[in-house]
Amino acid sequence: MNSDIKKxxxxxxxLTILKxxxxxxxxxxxxxxxxxxxxxxxxxxxxxxxxxxxxxxxxEKDRAEQRAEKITALFNAATLPFYWARxxxxxxxxxxxxxxxxxxxxxxxxxxxxxxxLCWHTLTADWLLEMSNAEILQAQIDRxxxxxxxxxxxxxxWDVINEAVIMPVFxxxxxxxxxxxxxxxxxxxxxTMFDIARETNPTATLLxxxxxxxxxxxxxxxxxxxxxxxxxVIGIQSHMHQGWWGVEKTLKVLENFERFKLPIHFTETTxxxxxxxxxxxxxxxxxxxxxxxxxxxxxxxxxxxxxxxxKTLFAHPLVEGITWWDSSDGGWLNAPxxxxxxxxxxxxxxxxxxxxxxxxxxxxPIKLMTNDNGEIQFSGFFGQYKLSFGGKQTLVAITKGKGTxxxxxx
Amino acid sequence: MNSDIKKxxxxxxxLTILKxxxxxxxxxxxxxxxxxxxxxxxxxxxxxxxxxxxxxxxxEKDRAEQRAEKITALFNAATLPFYWARxxxxxxxxxxxxxxxxxxxxxxxxxxxxxxxLCWHTLTADWLLEMSNAEILQAQIDRxxxxxxxxxxxxxxWDVINEAVIMPVFxxxxxxxxxxxxxxxxxxxxxTMFDIARETNPTATLLxxxxxxxxxxxxxxxxxxxxxxxxxVIGIQSHMHQGWWGVEKTLKVLENFERFKLPIHFTETTxxxxxxxxxxxxxxxxxxxxxxxxxxxxxxxxxxxxxxxxKTLFAHPLVEGITWWDSSDGGWLNAPxxxxxxxxxxxxxxxxxxxxxxxxxxxxPIKLMTNDNGEIQFSGFFGQYKLSFGGKQTLVAITKGKGTxxxxxx
Numbered sequence: 001m002n003s004d005i006k007k008x009x010x011x012x013x014x015l016t017i018l019k020x021x022x023x024x025x026x027x028x029x030x031x032x033x034x035x036x037x038x039x040x041x042x043x044x045x046x047x048x049x050x051x052x053x054x055x056x057x058x059x060e061k062d063r064a065e066q067r068a069e070k071i072t073a074l075f076n077a078a079t080l081p082f083y084w085a086r087x088x089x090x091x092x093x094x095x096x097x098x099x100x101x102x103x104x105x106x107x108x109x110x111x112x113x114x115x116x117x118l119c120w121h122t123l124t125a126d127w128l129l130e131m132s133n134a135e136i137l138q139a140q141i142d143r144x145x146x147x148x149x150x151x152x153x154x155x156x157x158w159d160v161i162n163e164a165v166i167m168p169v170f171x172x173x174x175x176x177x178x179x180x181x182x183x184x185x186x187x188x189x190x191x192t193m194f195d196i197a198r199e200t201n202p203t204a205t206l207l208x209x210x211x212x213x214x215x216x217x218x219x220x221x222x223x224x225x226x227x228x229x230x231x232x233v234i235g236i237q238s239h240m241h242q243g244w245w246g247v248e249k250t251l252k253v254l255e256n257f258e259r260f261k262l263p264i265h266f267t268e269t270t271x272x273x274x275x276x277x278x279x280x281x282x283x284x285x286x287x288x289x290x291x292x293x294x295x296x297x298x299x300x301x302x303x304x305x306x307x308x309x310x311k312t313l314f315a316h317p318l319v320e321g322i323t324w325w326d327s328s329d330g331g332w333l334n335a336p337x338x339x340x341x342x343x344x345x346x347x348x349x350x351x352x353x354x355x356x357x358x359x360x361x362x363x364x365p366i367k368l369m370t371n372d373n374g375e376i377q378f379s380g381f382f383g384q385y386k387l388s389f390g391g392k393q394t395l396v397a398i399t400k401g402k403g404t405x406x407x408x409x410x
Numbered sequence: 411m412n413s414d415i416k417k418x419x420x421x422x423x424x425l426t427i428l429k430x431x432x433x434x435x436x437x438x439x440x441x442x443x444x445x446x447x448x449x450x451x452x453x454x455x456x457x458x459x460x461x462x463x464x465x466x467x468x469x470e471k472d473r474a475e476q477r478a479e480k481i482t483a484l485f486n487a488a489t490l491p492f493y494w495a496r497x498x499x500x501x502x503x504x505x506x507x508x509x510x511x512x513x514x515x516x517x518x519x520x521x522x523x524x525x526x527x528l529c530w531h532t533l534t535a536d537w538l539l540e541m542s543n544a545e546i547l548q549a550q551i552d553r554x555x556x557x558x559x560x561x562x563x564x565x566x567x568w569d570v571i572n573e574a575v576i577m578p579v580f581x582x583x584x585x586x587x588x589x590x591x592x593x594x595x596x597x598x599x600x601x602t603m604f605d606i607a608r609e610t611n612p613t614a615t616l617l618x619x620x621x622x623x624x625x626x627x628x629x630x631x632x633x634x635x636x637x638x639x640x641x642x643v644i645g646i647q648s649h650m651h652q653g654w655w656g657v658e659k660t661l662k663v664l665e666n667f668e669r670f671k672l673p674i675h676f677t678e679t680t681x682x683x684x685x686x687x688x689x690x691x692x693x694x695x696x697x698x699x700x701x702x703x704x705x706x707x708x709x710x711x712x713x714x715x716x717x718x719x720x721k722t723l724f725a726h727p728l729v730e731g732i733t734w735w736d737s738s739d740g741g742w743l744n745a746p747x748x749x750x751x752x753x754x755x756x757x758x759x760x761x762x763x764x765x766x767x768x769x770x771x772x773x774x775p776i777k778l779m780t781n782d783n784g785e786i787q788f789s790g791f792f793g794q795y796k797l798s799f800g801g802k803q804t805l806v807a808i809t810k811g812k813g814t815x816x817x818x819x820x
Binding site for chain 2: 215
């Protein structure tokens with residue numbers, strides 16, 4: 001295993017197991033088994049909204065349920081959709097309850113949820129166009145306040161603002177959010193959105209997120225931090241429809257953000273298993289194809305690159321999450337970007353990721369004997385573990401920075 | 411004339427001329443003649459250092475003097491060189507007196523001077539490489555304090571920091587300034603350099619300057635302003651060795667900075683009169699040619715584009731200066747970038763600029779009669795004017811925002 005993964009993701013643990021009377025559980029066999037990662041292995045899980053909303057019936061429903069099972073088997077985090085145009089197509093009629101169903105489903109399936117995004121110029125509400133800039137700003141503020149509040153406890157992680165680098169100069173079509181960002185400036189807009197989100201849910205994890213990995217983005221982050229804005233996580237998109245970045249570029253991008261010493265999420269990771277999108281396409285949305293099949297060669301390439309990409313990111317001390325985008329083929333851009341084919345079968349990249357996330361990077365059940373002091377020692381990944389002994393079970397969290405000498409009372 | 415030039419650069423003036431006893435100089439013929447522009451029509455004038463330093467002799471000196479005459483006939487501003495590697499090749503032995511001679515010469519020839527640059531990763535002192543980052547930072551601070559202080563009164567305008575967008579990620583070769591910018595961050599580095607320059611000469615005009623005209627630069631400016639750094643002028647380079655930007659791109663670049671409502675200088679404007687540099691060159695310094703001749707077709711293209719470029723910028727309300735780079739052929743990159751050929755003759759672009767700066771945009775002597783109240787009225791460009799009547803002369807400044815009803819006591 002990569003020594004950086006060992007260094008940054010694992011720890012040697014000494015667990016002292018005490019009985020309820022405070023005396024050590026000495027010389028007892030204990031089975032230790034990992035049940036979750038602290039690291040967020042996530043996926044865009046928009047499909048859960050129609051599934052949990054009862055929109056699918058018959059075979060379509062069966063297939064969606066099978067996809068959902070495959071998602072929960074591999075991932076521990078889900079990104080749920082809050083695109084304003086779809087979330088509140090008619091002003092005042094948001095689909096809050098539908099998305100809550102999906103969030104509850106994730107909660108029940110031990111998946112951490114993130115809402116994406118609260119403020120973005122793409123897929124924003126058309127009805128903003130009728131308003132003055134002051135009214136648009138107020139509507140955007142109200143929207144954040146309402147949704148972050150409505151979902152508090154179900155969704156406590158948000159992509160607060162998406163693609164702020166291009167936001168005020170985006171010129172493909174007129175939209176309300178570009179208008180206000182142009183008038184108030186990027187940093188002021190970001191500050192307002194973070195202030196409102198933070199005030200509404202002070203314990204939420206709030207991200208800035210962007211596809212731009214040129215110096216413009218890290219300069220924007222620096223400017224925001226200097227202006228006193230608090231980011232919990234820096235989100236970096238990596239839609240690689242035009243080809244894998246490779247390890248060198250990935251590390252270079254990470255290097256640009258390292259000086260902030262903030263957690264980093266790779267929020268939107270795409271590696272296609274079909275032909276690559278031509279390099280001359282600048283805005284990925286411009287590539288419109290009716291058929292973009294997954295191919296055996298493409299799947300082989302996707303598998304290799306996925307392994308490399310995850311290994312590179314999992315080894316980096318600041319990265320705390322990777323979200324795959326989309327889980328199944330035929331989502332955004334009709335791309336073969338999934339780990340699951342349209343027929344519901346899994347691709348080799350899925351299987352290889354499973355071997356990493358629940359294999360090489362996972363503590364499978366081990367049997368240990370406590371010593372006279374009730375201690376066991378093992379080496380494990382940061383995450384949650386189940387201890388079983390004498391018919392009893394207990395959970396214990398092994399968390400970075402929390403110390404590795406833990407007492408468990410049973 | 412372009413209506414924006416009329417609107418942004420000219421004003422209708424009412425001058426009341428009073429005699430020393432306070433009564434109006436009634437019904438008297440007055441000649442009004444412009445003697446300078448407020449707008450800075452500048453040029454890189456590095457050649458003045460060897461010229462005024464006595465480095466040229468014989469014919470070489472004659473040619474340099476002729477070039478200098480042509481410069482002063484056209485321009486009212488000069489950029490003087492402070493590249494650290496050349497200004498202080500040996501630590502503690504700066505060529506202060508030599509550059510002072512050039513600055514005094516400019517002062518005597520009514521040219522406003524600017525020092526370029528105080529902090530830059532290119533052409534910085536090699537001897538920084540031996541130091542720790544804390545020592546480099548201190549040396550850079552000391553350098554700014556020394557030079558801004560030494561030249562106070564002679565040079566009161568500075569490119570404080572040059573190319574900060576690329577500064578911390580510049581990777582062509584190791585250098586002291588990239589090292590400190592990487593460690594302390596762009597905004598912190600900029601803040602420090604501006605703080606020191608401002609503190610040393612509080613009345614100086616201080617610029618940030620960059621060739622990067624992507625959103626990275628205006629985002630950096632926004633971040634600095636949010637962090638409380640005060641820029642007097644935003645400097646934009648426009649080295650167009652690979653072809654003229656055209657009006658559309660020029661206006662687009664300006665638009666990105668308009669929201670700051672700060673003065674803008676086009677600090678380094680190049681349009682070559684020979685073949686264009688190939689588009690695949692990314693760092694202009696990589697294009698090394700022994701021969702890059704000026705050509706008749708090239709001079710024609712240069713002329714047309716120069717006229718368009720100056721008209722576009724002179725019409726924009728925020729632009730307050732344009733600096734041509736270099737004045738004569740054979741300077742940086744050995745490019746035919748001059749308005750003067752290597753044989754000392756002027757190119758058509760020089761003549762056309764003269765027709766604009768001292769022609770279309772200039773009030774040539776006009777004879778006016780004062781009325782009973784001693785008033786004359788005329789329309790003029792912001793700048794300095796000479797009034798002549800009855801053997802007497804006086805100067806009057808017509809400055810933006812200072813009102814256009816002026817009393818002159820004679």
